[in-house]
Amino acid sequence: MTRRALIEVRGISKHFGREKAVNDVSLDIYDKEFLVLLGPSGCGKTTLLRLIGGFENPTEGVIRMDGRDIAALPPNKRPVNMVFQSYAVFPHMNVRDNIAYGLRIDRVAAPELKRRVDEAVSLVQLDGLETRFSHQLSGGQRQRVALARALVKRPRLLLLDEPLSALDAKLRETMQNELVKLHNTVGITFVVVTHDQDEALSMAERVAVMESGGIRQLDTPRNLYEAPSSRFVADFVGRMNILPARPAPGGDGRYAVDGLGEIAAASGSGAAPASFAAIRPEKLRIAAPGAAPSDAGAHSAEAAVENVSYYGGQTVLSVCVAVGVNLTVATPNSSRNAVAPSVGERVTVWWRGEDVILLGE
Amino acid sequence: MQTEPWQSNKVVFAALGLPALLWLGVFFVLPLGFIFGLSFSDKSGIIGHDLTWTGGNYLRAFEPLYLGIFGKSLLVALAATAACLLVGYPVALAVAFAPPKIKMPLLLAITLPFWINILIRTYALIAVFRTRGFLNFTLEWFWNAGDSLLRAVGLGGLGDFAPLELLYTNTAVALGVAYVFLPFMILPLYASMERFDRSYLEASLDLGAGHWRTFFKVLLPLTMPGVISGVMIVFVPALGAFFIADMLGGADSQLIGNVIERQFLGANNWPFGAALSFLLMYLTFAAIVLRRLFAARAERADGGGYAPA
Amino acid sequence: MRSFLAAFFVMLYAPIVTLVAFSFNDSKRNIVWRGFTTKYYAKAAANESLIEAFANSLTIAAVNMVASVALGVAAAVLLWRFRFPFRHAADGMMSLPIVIPEICLGVALLVFFNQWWPRDLAWPLSLGNIIIAHITFTFPFVAVIVRGRLASVNRELEKAAMDLGASEWQAMRDVLLPQIRPSIIAGALIAFTLSLDDFVITYFTAGPNSITLPVKINSMVRFSVTPEVNAASTVLIVITVIAAVLAMRFQTARRA
Structure with missing residues (x-):
């Protein structure tokens, strides 16, 4: 079965001075799939995510979305949204205003804005917490705000940078399941960056294992575990x-x-x-x-x-x-x-x- | 997340940076460059100057007449700095070791006068120093009390009180400088003591050292960076505080600042004044470098264990 | 230790307190308390040149405050957000106006304005050179204060706003500025106070028709020491102390 590629990454590189954070990476991200970028710290997975999100300009290569080159588009012009590692919940706005922020920027009319925000709030189960501020929320709740804030924009692609690393072990497991459920509900492509292999194997449809700026293997979790193609992947996964x-x-x-x-x-x-x-x-x-x-x-x-x-x-x-x-x-x-x-x-x-x-x- | 490289958003970078850069370039670097050139110029005519790259203006500062003035100026500034240190050190210590609850109010009380106009604070001292001022009143009271006491026990009196002539002397200038710059001394001292680990003192006392020994061998060396900072912050501006000498000093009370001021507003010898103000500036830079060196040395000496908060 | 501290504070405040007290003393000789009066304030208020100097000071301080905040906040955000060649040099140059002796900056600007600044401008343009001089040494203070606050701001917040569709400008307005607002207010108050208080640099840049309150007080003291000077000084003390206390409040304010 060939699936339609939403994002085509072709020969992309990002150099910081002499350091090659991402080095000649090509990759297809399928429409509506759940892809995980897995690798040790410093392997370039976050840089690749930020390239797709438009927060870094590639040194070389192209990124196409639906066949259109988006490498030159700034983040605010891409139908791509991101859940940041720190969640970046605006501390001076309550939950509701955080979620509504992107729609207000887009000048969405009041009745529709209200409907969509309500929808997003109940999607991530934040009902009743709408008037709370960031410092009154737990880590898990902050993550839900960040998710709702991104999803309410109805992006084609949702990027999540180490979404579970700030949570404690028990909560992490619950949130893994919830992320998968959420992905099935909203039908949006998810790309998650993580250094935690259990997280990657349990959530992903496909996992790209990265090392020193390149993708070592891109495969289903099962193949990655049972048929690693290199010593690095065999050693890193499990x-x-x-x-x-x-x-x-x-x-x-x-x-x-x-x-x-x-x-x-x-x-x-x-x-x-x-x-x-x-x-x-x-x-x-x-x-x-x-x-x-x-x-x-x-x-x-x-x-x-x-x-x-x-x-x-x-x-x-x-x-x-x-x-x-x-x-x-x-x-x-x-x-x-x-x-x-x-x-x-x-x-x-x-x-x-x-x-x-x-x-x- | 790291800082971003400036190339990532050149428009924002330029919009944020250019105004400040242009401002400092035109209204700071250019004027300083101007008088730097002036300090190497010769006076020509009444108001003209020619840039001749002469060193004469700097050499003139070392003529006996000016050396005498500078010597006295340095003495006054040094005396003021010493007075600041003598008063400031125990005050900073008392605040640093005060209960946390009253620490902030105490600090506020010390910094508050800093915000009051420096000229007004100097002016306020006139009422303290003059012949019929508070200092003399206080001394007179003690004198008379002692006088009555001595009479009462039959030892004869002290005679009449002769008020001290304080105002318009170098002593008044030194005390005035010390009074005005005191917060500058206390704050760096306090900062170095605040992060001082009290267990060092306990360890020293526990190991059998006396209080004085503990002070000289433990507390003072470890708070030295604060002492150096405080001394530098007081000493250099003290040399330039011309208005204090003007207000509290006499005919021969001159700080380097007074000489500079006179070159520009009285004697109209701008090249010489420019050279003097650059000498003052070099002194500032030397003080900054010296402070950095001491700070670096202190950091190295810390090595293991003593981690500043 | 306690009595030592008490003696220290008496020494620190006694001159200022007496200065203020004798502005209300019904005696010209200034030493013995003769009863409460506000007549020296009335006299000061009737002194036209004093009022003019006061108006000049307030005008300069207000314009200086606005410009210093704009320059200082921009510079602080620049140094916080970007890395660029000569960043350390730029940082160092920004702090130079704070560390070099005031008299040096004063005479440098005196020479500079003497060369380049047109004379005989109409008010308030006649204050222009003083305003420029004040901005030069106050905006680095604003930058220092704002940077203190920026150090604890999450850099991802602005990125998140842009990810949600905001432009650079919108992200700055909606997310960054609210985060650093207390420090901007503190910086503004401190810029105001520094300008209102400044004597040395103003002394060298002021012309005969652009006198400020501290410069005026200086010349009044030279002429004669009167309770009127105390009254004018007290007004200045009250304004600057209020502004400074407010500034410190905002600077240490906890984030909401």
């Missing part, structure tokens, strides 16, 4: 055991991996020639020493338990499979009576061949 891999002497696409033995290149994983083999901690299983793997095609290795961390829902073990080679294993505590091995115990680690991913440099 936890991952990454081990150096060398082509096996026999050739035919097999690799020798320290501690795991020889593995075959599974279909749909990584580039050839590979330099690393990777496997997620929860895809490793622990069994008593010498126990046979329970399904065909499984591989195993003998190991010694070096560390055990109990997290409630799961227990995370660090096991040593060869001198200097440690694997992290996550085992779900699926029963109240689940017993974890103790430090120093010998165990067998086993895994399915298809769960090993081969990665390039």
Whole structure:
């Protein structure tokens, strides 16, 4: 299925002096999609967002919206609105005036203005708080004001810069769900910047992972997690055991991996020639020493338990499979009576061949 | 979020910046440039000047006649600065260590006179210093009290009170300068004490140092930046305060400011006056540089632990 | 410590309090209290040249206030918002009029106006050179005060307003200015006070037909010390103290 692109970013760069904050990025943002820009701090994700919003002028490249070049349009002329990281709720206006501000600038007639503001207030569930000021609101409520203020303008595209970073952990989870619900309700394209991978995976339709000014992988959350295309993405998204891999002497696409033995290149994983083999901690299983793997095609290795961390829902073990080679294993505590091995115990680690991913440099 | 580069919005940048830039350029830099040139000019005729890049005007300031005046002027300013420091330091200390509730009112009370016209404050001192002024009245009262006391115990009297001739002396000028510039001394001192961590004093006393030792070895060194600031802020303007010398001083009470004023409004030797005012300005810049150096040194010395709030 | 502070404040205020008190004293000799009178105020009010100087002072202070606020606020916002080459130099130059000795600026402007300023202008243009001189040293004060407030303003607010459709000008008017309004009022009051109070720079720039109140008081003191001078001084003290106290109120006002 090919979707219609609302925004086409083509070869865009933004340099601050000698620093290349965004370097030759091309990207399509589909109409009505929920896209997340994910990356460590300083990777250029916020700059890319600000380029799309019109707050930075690109050093190079074009940004088209519905096929029209908008790179020269200032932010107040773009049908794009933004929720700022600090929310930027005007402290000298109450909730209602904050939300109405954009419509007043557009000289929307009073009856329509009232109707639309009311609509926006109830959309973000701020009913009853209309006359409050910023300092009388909680962080979550301020975010709702910022959302309503942007959505009331009915933009084609809503940009959100680290929208949840100012909230505490519990509230963050609730707001993740609400943002997704809101996105479904209003049918507007959302582009969210975050450094939090859980946030990205749980909310996005597609995630663009960025590093040092470029997009490393743009994919669905599932593909990003299960089929990372580079060592950086594999390492950055979720936890991952990454081990150096060398082509096996026999050739035919097999690799020798320290501690795991020889593995075959599974279909749909990584580039050839590979330099690393990777496997997620929860895809490793622990069994008593010498126990046979329970399904065909499984591989195993003998190991010694070096560390055990109990997290409630799961227990995370660090096991040593060869001198200097440690694997992290996550085992779900699926029963109240689940017993974890103790430090120093010998165990067998086993895994399915298809769960090993081969990665390039 | 960072400041934005000026190129991001040249129109706004120019609209905000140009008026102030033009104003300072035309009405500040240009006039200063003018008298800078004048300070290297020769007088020609009654009102004319030729820019000859002569150093004569500066050299003239070092002639014995002027050196004498400047020497006295420096002495008066120094005495005033010392008086400010002696009174200001304990006052700043008392305010800094006062209960938080009365701190603000105290500070307000100290800064309020600062807003009253400097000329009027000087003028107000005439009633204090003159022969039949408050200072002499107060002294006379003590004198008479002592006199009666001595008579009562049969030791004879002190004789009649002879009022001090204070007004129109250099002492009056120095005291006047000190009085007028006192807030300038107290505020930087207070600022350096305000962020002073009291536990240093407790540590010193706890380690067995006496009060005086604690003062000289702990409090004074750590508040030195404030002392330096205060001294600079009082000393240089004191040299220029010509109207204080005019109002309270006598025939030989002259500050550098008086000499400058006379060159421009009396003697009509503008090049010499320009050179003098530039000497005063260099002194200001030297004071600023010195203050920066001390501040930098204090910061380095802080190194670990002592973090100014 | 407490008695020391008390003695200090007595010393600090006694001269001013006596000056004010004796403006109401029914005695020419100024030393012994002879009863309450306001006749010296009446006498001062009847002194035409004194009233003229007072009117000049108020006119200068008012014009200076408006211009200083415009220049000072613009400069403060500029230094807060943008980074540009020689920013530090610009910052330093802005503070120079505050730090150089008043007498130096005074004589520099004397020479400058003597060269360039037309003489014999009609009032209020005759006050033009004094107004210019005052703006030069007061607008940096306004900038300093406004910058103090700007330091705590969220830079994203203006961006948010523009994102919602506001132009640069609208964003500044609707969002930035309301944020810094207290500091602008404080700056305006301080510019007013500094101008009304200034003696040194005015002394060098004033012509025979453009005398201000402090300059007039100075010449009256030279001539003779009379309760009339005390009365005029008291009026000036009351105005400047009220303006200064208000300014400090606004400067420390908490944001709404």
